[in-house]
Amino acid sequence: MRNGVKLEEALRDLDSTTRREFLKKAAAVGITAAAAQAVLLKEPTVVTAGPSPKRGGTIRILSHQEVASLSPDDIGPTMQWNIITQIHNALVEVNDNFVVERVLASNVQAAKDGSSYTFNLRKGVKFQDGTEFTADDVKYTFEFHMNPDNATVMGVQFKAVDKVETPDKYTVVVKMKEPNAAFLRLGATTFIVPARYHGRIGEKAYKAAPVGTGAFRLREWRPAEFTVVEAFDQHFRGRPNVDFVRQDVVPDPSVRAIALRTGTADSSLWPLLSEDNLRFEADPGYTTFRTSSLAVNHFPLNNEHPILSDKRVRQAMLHAIDRQRQIDDVFRGTASVAHSIFPPALQYWYEKGVKQYPYSVDRARALMEEAGWRMGPGGVRVKDGQRCTFTCAVITGDRARRPQAEIAQQELAAVGIDMRIVERPVATILSQLPRGELDASLFNWTYNGGGGEPDPSATLRVGAARNFSRFKNQRVEELLPAGLREVDPAKRKRIYSEVQKIVAEEVPFLYIMYWDWFVIINKRIKGLPTSTQSGSTIIRDAYKWWIE
Amino acid sequence: MLRYLASRLMQGAIVILLVSVGTFSMMHLIPGDPVDLMVGEAQITQEQLDLIRKKWGFDRPIHEQYLAWIGNMARGDFGQSVVRTGVPVRVMIGEAAVVTAKLNLLAFFISIALALPFGIAAAVRRYSGFDYAVMVSSTLGLALPNFWIGLMLIVLFSLLLGWLPPFGLPSWKGYVLPVAVIVANQTALLARMMRASTIEGIGEDYVRTARAKGLAEGVVVSRHVVRNALLPVITVIGYRIAFLLSGTIVIENVFALPGLGQLFIESVNRVDYQVVQAIVLLLSVLVVLGNLITDLVYGYVDPRIRIG
Numbered sequence: 010m011r012n013g014v015k016l017e018e019a020l021r022d023l024d025s026t027t028r029r030e031f032l033k034k035a036a037a038v039g040i041t042a043a044a045a046q047a048v049l050l051k052e053p054t055v056v057t058a059g060p061s062p063k064r065g066g067t068i069r070i071l072s073h074q075e076v077a078s079l080s081p082d083d084i085g086p087t088m089q090w091n092i093i094t095q096i097h098n099a100l101v102e103v104n105d106n107f108v109v110e111r112v113l114a115s116n117v118q119a120a121k122d123g124s125s126y127t128f129n130l131r132k133g134v135k136f137q138d139g140t141e142f143t144a145d146d147v148k149y150t151f152e153f154h155m156n157p158d159n160a161t162v163m164g165v166q167f168k169a170v171d172k173v174e175t176p177d178k179y180t181v182v183v184k185m186k187e188p189n190a191a192f193l194r195l196g197a198t199t200f201i202v203p204a205r206y207h208g209r210i211g212e213k214a215y216k217a218a219p220v221g222t223g224a225f226r227l228r229e230w231r232p233a234e235f236t237v238v239e240a241f242d243q244h245f246r247g248r249p250n251v252d253f254v255r256q257d258v259v260p261d262p263s264v265r266a267i268a269l270r271t272g273t274a275d276s277s278l279w280p281l282l283s284e285d286n287l288r289f290e291a292d293p294g295y296t297t298f299r300t301s302s303l304a305v306n307h308f309p310l311n312n313e314h315p316i317l318s319d320k321r322v323r324q325a326m327l328h329a330i331d332r333q334r335q336i337d338d339v340f341r342g343t344a345s346v347a348h349s350i351f352p353p354a355l356q357y358w359y360e361k362g363v364k365q366y367p368y369s370v371d372r373a374r375a376l377m378e379e380a381g382w383r384m385g386p387g388g389v390r391v392k393d394g395q396r397c398t399f400t401c402a403v404i405t406g407d408r409a410r411r412p413q414a415e416i417a418q419q420e421l422a423a424v425g426i427d428m429r430i431v432e433r434p435v436a437t438i439l440s441q442l443p444r445g446e447l448d449a450s451l452f453n454w455t456y457n458g459g460g461g462e463p464d465p466s467a468t469l470r471v472g473a474a475r476n477f478s479r480f481k482n483q484r485v486e487e488l489l490p491a492g493l494r495e496v497d498p499a500k501r502k503r504i505y506s507e508v509q510k511i512v513a514e515e516v517p518f519l520y521i522m523y524w525d526w527f528v529i530i531n532k533r534i535k536g537l538p539t540s541t542q543s544g545s546t547i548i549r550d551a552y553k554w555w556i557e
Numbered sequence: 558m559l560r561y562l563a564s565r566l567m568q569g570a571i572v573i574l575l576v577s578v579g580t581f582s583m584m585h586l587i588p589g590d591p592v593d594l595m596v597g598e599a600q601i602t603q604e605q606l607d608l609i610r611k612k613w614g615f616d617r618p619i620h621e622q623y624l625a626w627i628g629n630m631a632r633g634d635f636g637q638s639v640v641r642t643g644v645p646v647r648v649m650i651g652e653a654a655v656v657t658a659k660l661n662l663l664a665f666f667i668s669i670a671l672a673l674p675f676g677i678a679a680a681v682r683r684y685s686g687f688d689y690a691v692m693v694s695s696t697l698g699l700a701l702p703n704f705w706i707g708l709m710l711i712v713l714f715s716l717l718l719g720w721l722p723p724f725g726l727p728s729w730k731g732y733v734l735p736v737a738v739i740v741a742n743q744t745a746l747l748a749r750m751m752r753a754s755t756i757e758g759i760g761e762d763y764v765r766t767a768r769a770k771g772l773a774e775g776v777v778v779s780r781h782v783v784r785n786a787l788l789p790v791i792t793v794i795g796y797r798i799a800f801l802l803s804g805t806i807v808i809e810n811v812f813a814l815p816g817l818g819q820l821f822i823e824s825v826n827r828v829d830y831q832v833v834q835a836i837v838l839l840l841s842v843l844v845v846l847g848n849l850i851t852d853l854v855y856g857y858v859d860p861r862i863r864i865g
Contacts, residue, residue, distance in 0.1 A: 216643030
């Protein structure tokens with residue numbers, strides 16, 4: 010706590026750019042943690058507009074799929090998140106350096122033992138329907154998600170919440186059933202809806218007619234075509250500089266690149282083809298941000314499969330695959346080799362000292378021999394009369410990753426492992442993998458809590474909905490609940506370091522690479538961050554932009 | 558005639574019912590459901606997933622789900638999308654169908670207007686320079702993939718010349734390129750058919766007789782050759798009616814048009830049951846009606862096939 014006070018004093022005197030750099034460093038040394046009253050800023054980092062921001066104009070963004078809903082409960086898909094976040098705010102939000110910032114809350118206090126959180130609310134904040142934002146709205150929103158009858162997606166984040174109290178109009182106290190270190194980042198970042206309005210029209214109607222406290226309000230929504238939001242004059246951080254943000258649905262990546270090139274659009278929310286990304290990066294007419302994605306590109310493997318259940322086989326496979334070659338050949342170098350389930354971008358949590366698997370055919374062969382697999386007919390290894398073969402289901406029509414699977418197939422064949430490739434719809438893969446009905450697959454998935462929160466419970470615990478590899482490790486079963494109960498960042502760090510080491514030893518799935526996430530923005534857009542760790546928050550901050 | 562119509566409509570109804578059962582079972586036989594996709598990478602527990610499934614009734618037995626759905630359909634309630642929940646499926650399909658229908662009808666009429674005269678003229682002046690030109694360009698129109706022609710047109714007219722928008726329908730200009738791609742493809746097909754069947758007609762005995770009677774060549778061609786040569790072309794046109802709402806998935810994807818094809822593909826990918834089922838049902842109705850209309854038009858064009 011004392012630490013926090015010092016930080017705030019230090020921050021007050023810094024100009025915005027230095028402050029940003031400072032925050033980055035703060036994040037790096039781990040003040041990103043959940044019991045983070047220590048590093049909450051007095052004011053959100055508004056890097057407003059240097060000399061003379063201009064008023065007016067429309068920012069045009071391209072997405073690849075439709076915006077199917079505008080409700081905060083449907084923020085999963087990126088194209089929806091990007092609009093919903095313009096319209097709504099949360100008590101705290103995670104900024105582009107994974108630091109928790111106060112937004113609707115003017116102050117946050119976490120009990121030392123993690124048993125409660127007290128939020129003081131900003132006064133005079135208006136919803137877009139003109140009503141005032143108060144503690145009732147927070148209570149309503151949180152309780153809406155806590156009610157199992159509503160079966161919301163966000164409900165998970167409120168499992169540990171016991172009750173929400175409102176001692177006065179501008180104070181909210183969240184009492185926890187048990188400490189949950191992820192609550193601040195994953196629960197308190199839930200977007201607040203106006204209690205009376207949402208209560209009146211219901212969640213279903215709200216999906217089409219949202220009202221938040223955000224910098225932009227909904228103007229026109231044509232889900233499959235475009236969505237337009239307009240500046241909200243009474244927004245508490247001040248009216249945004251631009252008049253409109255428009256997001257068009259353009260499925261084809263080449264067409265998105267052409268639209269950027271012709272100036273029809275200012276940015277693309279969803280990546281272009283690698284070659285186009287690199288071309289724009291080299292072009293001075295565009296500002297390019299290149300960050301690491303939080304999701305790892307990986308081959309999940311069924312750990313209960315008779316062949317894949319042997320750790321040595323899985324380790325051999327990781328040795329047999331030349332991951333740098335896949336990056337260079339398939340993705341033109343726009344990715345980095347994965348060594349852990351956390352990307353290096355999660356600086357504080359990332360554990361460098363894990364077991365590594367450099368490309369080595371010899372070591373792969375040795376491990377297979379050690380596991381008892383001898384070379385058999387047709388260059389495929391055999392053990393107890395069983396051939397070393399399994400099937401990898403890639404996503405139907407996945408042109409980006411299919412070549413990757415084919416390269417891996419050749420590399421595995423070189424050490425005597427026969428991997429067959431089939432195609433399956435993504436819904437099938439997501440539902441069959443965790444049930445152990447597929448041997449393996451290939452896609453990208455986030456093995457952390459998102460938003461700078463490390464907890465990988467949803468993907469690594471036994472019976473977890475997204476445990477695609479049916480990974481089962483007694484120590485991890487103990488560590489993960491302990492990590493959530495632990496509110497001291499330094500102690501948490503030790504827990505997640507151990508988890509990363511165990512995963513690197515066990516290789517439950519073949520973690521290949523972290524894709525570079527490109528955000529390309531036309532040079533006419535000003536007010537952009539000088540540096541960033543997280544690609545997804547750049548366009549969220551469109552309220553800071555202006556058009557030159 | 559009325560009895561014929563009634564029996565054809567009966568048959569059609571049975572076909573549509575079978576299609577509904579087929580689509581429903583196929584959609585539900587695919588392992589996985591929309592909930593997994595809807596949730597995406599959000600942190601989620603199995604318990605919460607089960608709650609969401611229950612909310613949508615996916616935990617109920619399949620036959621119950623089917624009866625509920627077909628019952629709603631019969632009452633004109635197309636149901637609800639799991640993904641775009643805030644909007645009824647009827648509205649989703651209505652909006653998308655308008656875009657696709659506009660695009661296709663426009664292209665349809667333009668291509669008929671171009672293909673028939675070109676095909677006939679090429680046949681009448683067989684082996685002339687004009688004939689070769691029609692044949693070569695129609696071969697190209699059929700052989701080049703739609704998405705490639707589309708992308709090349711965008712590169713030329715949006716990127717290089719800057720005359721037309723690269724995507725979407727901001728104004729009438731948005732229709733130019735997609736319609737051109739469809740026209741290129743359909744004109745090629747129809748012109749080739751028209752040419753072939755006209756050539757066949759020209760060699761018939763009744764044409765020689767007509768000429769022998771001393772009829773002017775123009776009259777021979779228009780009254781005797783073309784009228785008979787139209788039959789196979791009408792078959793194809795009737796068949797195309799069924800595709801008016803579905804045949805342009807690739808075009809819609811390239812030009813980012815919010816049409817029915819795009820909606821269909823997206824809905825299949827995310828296993829959005831009610832939307833896929835409703836679209837397939839709608840299309841099967843169109844196919845049945847398209848076939849019926851084709852048969853009736855046959856009777857008009859060729860009295861030999863007329864039904865009593």
